[in-house]
Amino acid sequence: MNIAHHLSEHDIKPSYQRIKIYEYLYKEMNHPTVDTIYKKLVGEIPTLSKTTVYNTLKLFIDKGITSTVTIEDNEVRYDAIVDAHGHFKCISCGAIYDIKYDFKDVAMNELKGFEVKETQVHVKGKCNQCLTK
Amino acid sequence: MNIAHHLSEHDIKPSYQRIKIYEYLYKEMNHPTVDTIYKKLVGEIPTLSKTTVYNTLKLFIDKGITSTVTIEDNEVRYDAIVDAHGHFKCISCGAIYDIKYDFKDVAMNELKGFEVKETQVHVKGKCNQCLTK
DNA sequence: ATCTAAATTTGTAATCATTACAAAAATATA
DNA sequence: TATATTTTTGTAATGATTACAAATTTAGAT
Ligand SMILES: [Mn+2]
Ligand SMILES: [Mn+2]
Ligand SMILES: [Zn+2]
Ligand SMILES: [Zn+2]
Numbered sequence: 103m104n105i106a107h108h109l110s111e112h113d114i115k116p117s118y119q120r121i122k123i124y125e126y127l128y129k130e131m132n133h134p135t136v137d138t139i140y141k142k143l144v145g146e147i148p149t150l151s152k153t154t155v156y157n158t159l160k161l162f163i164d165k166g167i168t169s170t171v172t173i174e175d176n177e178v179r180y181d182a183i184v185d186a187h188g189h190f191k192c193i194s195c196g197a198i199y200d201i202k203y204d205f206k207d208v209a210m211n212e213l214k215g216f217e218v219k220e221t222q223v224h225v226k227g228k229c230n231q232c233l234t235k
Numbered sequence: 236m237n238i239a240h241h242l243s244e245h246d247i248k249p250s251y252q253r254i255k256i257y258e259y260l261y262k263e264m265n266h267p268t269v270d271t272i273y274k275k276l277v278g279e280i281p282t283l284s285k286t287t288v289y290n291t292l293k294l295f296i297d298k299g300i301t302s303t304v305t306i307e308d309n310e311v312r313y314d315a316i317v318d319a320h321g322h323f324k325c326i327s328c329g330a331i332y333d334i335k336y337d338f339k340d341v342a343m344n345e346l347k348g349f350e351v352k353e354t355q356v357h358v359k360g361k362c363n364q365c366l367t368k
Numbered sequence: 369a370t371c372t373a374a375a376t377t378t379g380t381a382a383t384c385a386t387t388a389c390a391a392a393a394a395t396a397t398a
Numbered sequence: 399t400a401t402a403t404t405t406t407t408g409t410a411a412t413g414a415t416t417a418c419a420a421a422t423t424t425a426g427a428t
Contacts, residue, residue: 117394117405136385151407156386173355175303175311176385176415190346201345212334213323215363222306222357230348250376250423269414284378289415309386309414 103128112165122147123158127168127182133189133198135177171198173224188223194232201225236261245298255280256291260301260315266322266331268310304331306357321356327365334358 105124106116114120122143127134134142136155144150159180162168171179173191179198190199203223238258239249247253255276260267267275269288277283292313295301304312306324312331323332336356 115395115404119406149407153387153408154406157406170308172305172308175305178308178385190349193352199345212332213358213360215366216323217361217366218358219326219360220358222355224355224357225346225351225353227346227352228350233348233350248375248424252377282378286379286416287377290377311414 108167112167114161114165114167119147119150119154120158120161123155124162124167124182127162127180131182131200133171133179133181135179139180171224172222173198173226186221188225190225190227190229192229192232193226194228197229197231199229241300245300247294247298247300252280252283252287253291253294256288257295257300257315260295260313264315264333266304266312266314268312272313304355304357306331306359319354321358323358323360323362325362325365326359327361330362330364332362 105121105128109116109120109124123139126139126142132138136152136159139159140150140152140155143155159168162180163170166184167182169181169184171181171189173179173189183200188201188203190201191197192199201223238254238261242249242253242257256272259272259276265271269285269292272292273283273285273288276288292301295313296303299317300315302314302317304314304322306312306322316333321334321336323334324330325332334356
């Protein structure tokens with residue numbers, strides 16, 4: 103996909119920094135923290151400011167092309183996928199896996215009469231790779 | 236229930252502060268933040284330190300009689316219920332409701348071969364009360 | 369009851385992620 | 399080119415949490 107075009111389509115001017123940040127999110131698909139993004143990109147863009155990473159991600163979220171994942175109390179992660187899906191975090195290697203779930207199963211009877219806007223499913227445990235090692 | 240006894244059973248010496256903090260969690264069932272607990276209890280215990288609230292909650296979690304709920308990036312909430320259950324947060328009034336879910340529905344096929352230790356389900360939207368107003 | 373050691377609580381300082389803000393740089397418009 | 403607007407940057411401020419050591423309380427021994 104053409105990232106500059108994707109940004110433009112969502113009312114975001116495709117500056118160099120914005121393209122690089124979105125490209126990182128989209129290609130790596132690793133649910134990075136702000137710090138991970140910054141540390142990786144500052145190699146390519148030596149003048150990059152961490153504030154720009156924060157600002158840009160906030161803009162992406164406002165415009166609906168990025169979502170946040172808060173599995174742990176103390177770290178916010180970012181995701182180029184905005185459709186509803188869950189996450190599994192391995193407590194051994196730290197990797198985060200995307201998981202699909204059937205929304206109907208999670209939107210429970212008890213919520214009759216409630217208007218559901220957003221559902222987050224977070225699972226923690228040990229991943230296949232770590233278990234077979 | 237006898238709170239002092241409950242704490243003792245879980246290897247926690249029932250000091251005055253610990254009893255009050257657990258009593259607040261258990262009786263209010265409101266998923267409070269550290270600050271909410273502190274502000275409420277400092278009336279009864281004028282010498283209370285916020286550090287004590289942090290220390291005590293960490294101890295409760297270690298000993299397995301309290302859990303945390305992280306629906307929002309920027310606030311950790313505490314819960315005297317430790318059995319698996321989900322939470323609904325109303326974006327209008329801020330109230331947090333407990334919701335039951337069928338664990339089988341959420342532990343998906345994709346996680347075959349993974350060892351699941353913990354599942355969190357967070358739903359956001361508008362609650363019944365706010366909608367009918 | 370008194371002494372001593374251990375546990376708990378407290379207050380302050382340090383840390384760390386995030387936000388606020390204004391100057392600098394880049395980009396668009398005339 | 400000159401000017402206005404947008405974006406980026408660096409630094410300072412904020413706020414939640416943690417580290418740490420002193421003060422207080424509790425428990426056990428004499
Ligand atoms: Mn994802
Ligand atoms: Mn709950
Ligand atoms: Zn793993
Ligand atoms: Zn409500």
